[in-house]
Amino acid sequence: MRRDRGRKPKKKICSYCVDKIESVDYKQYEKLKRFVTERGKVLPRRISGNCARHQRQLTRAIKKARIMALLPFTSE
Amino acid sequence: MGYYEIMLIIRPDVEADGHQEVLEDLKAAITKEGGDVSTILDWRKRRLAYEINKHKEGHYYLVYFSGQGTIIPEIEHYFRVTDAVIRYMVVSVEEKDFNAAAEKAAEAASAAEAQAEKQEEAAAAEETAAVEEPEVEIVPEVDEEPEAEGQTEVTEVAEKVEGQAEVEAADEVQTDSKVDE
Ligand SMILES: [Zn+2]
Numbered sequence: 362m363r364r365d366r367g368r369k370p371k372k373k374i375c376s377y378c379v380d381k382i383e384s385v386d387y388k389q390y391e392k393l394k395r396f397v398t399e400r401g402k403v404l405p406r407r408i409s410g411n412c413a414r415h416q417r418q419l420t421r422a423i424k425k426a427r428i429m430a431l432l433p434f435t436s437e
Numbered sequence: 438m439g440y441y442e443i444m445l446i447i448r449p450d451v452e453a454d455g456h457q458e459v460l461e462d463l464k465a466a467i468t469k470e471g472g473d474v475s476t477i478l479d480w481r482k483r484r485l486a487y488e489i490n491k492h493k494e495g496h497y498y499l500v501y502f503s504g505q506g507t508i509i510p511e512i513e514h515y516f517r518v519t520d521a522v523i524r525y526m527v528v529s530v531e532e533k534d535f536n537a538a539a540e541k542a543a544e545a546a547s548a549a550e551a552q553a554e555k556q557e558e559a560a561a562a563e564e565t566a567a568v569e570e571p572e573v574e575i576v577p578e579v580d581e582e583p584e585a586e587g588q589t590e591v592t593e594v595a596e597k598v599e600g601q602a603e604v605e606a607a608d609e610v611q612t613d614s615k616v617d618e
Pocket residue numbers: 375376377378379411412413414415416
């Protein structure tokens with residue numbers, strides 16, 4: 362993946378759109394791990410490249426996965 | 438009427454009989470309120486991402502049921518008084534995902550049945566073996582992490598979070614504390 366530079370970052374592709382996934386599933390937490398930082402924070406859209414719709418679903422899915430101890434809460 | 442998915446975690450020190458009991462009681466609670474449990478998936482014992490009541494792992498189950506949303510408080514009540522369950526969450530799912538879970542379970546069940554039949558045949562070679570039907574059919578999930586299936590359009594309904602109130606006041610997430618004994 363290329364590093365963004367300047368004001369117009371290169372458009373990234375939403376992996377959920379690519380995989381034709383209609384809705385993000387909190388149970389697929391291994392996949393969700395790709396979108397959280399080491400500290401457990403949700404990666405921002407400009408880094409993940411997700412579309413707004415999937416990013417919204419992703420955030421919700423991560424919250425559920427955390428509640429069910431499938432993902433850690435943010436450390437610090 | 439709606440379609441719902443319950444994810445629950447059973448304390449790791451609870452034996453298999455205890456699992457059966459929890460699932461039977463849960464099923465009874467749902468049925469009593471006019472709901473219908475269609476599928477129970479054994480999501481197996483997993484390591485918890487953080488400790489819950491000092492437990493480092495827990496046994497996960499997924500229970501799918503259809504019925505009125507008014508069943509949910511009943512389920513919550515049941516979990517609240519059940520020590521074996523350390524956490525649960527109820528979410529609503531779309532009909533297609535509900536059906537997909539049932540199909541998955543049916544596939545796993547027929548695979549298990551075929552396996553059992555094979556064993557039965559082998560056993561029958563010596564003497565007649567009877568395969569007992571469990572009252573609640575618990576089907577082990579085939580795939581650990583299927584990539585593109587079982588996505589659910591979920592809306593939070595309820596969940597219980599006990600102990601540390603670490604859940605940020607998430608708009609659509611209703612948290613509910615269990616009274617610690
Ligand atoms: Zn997308």
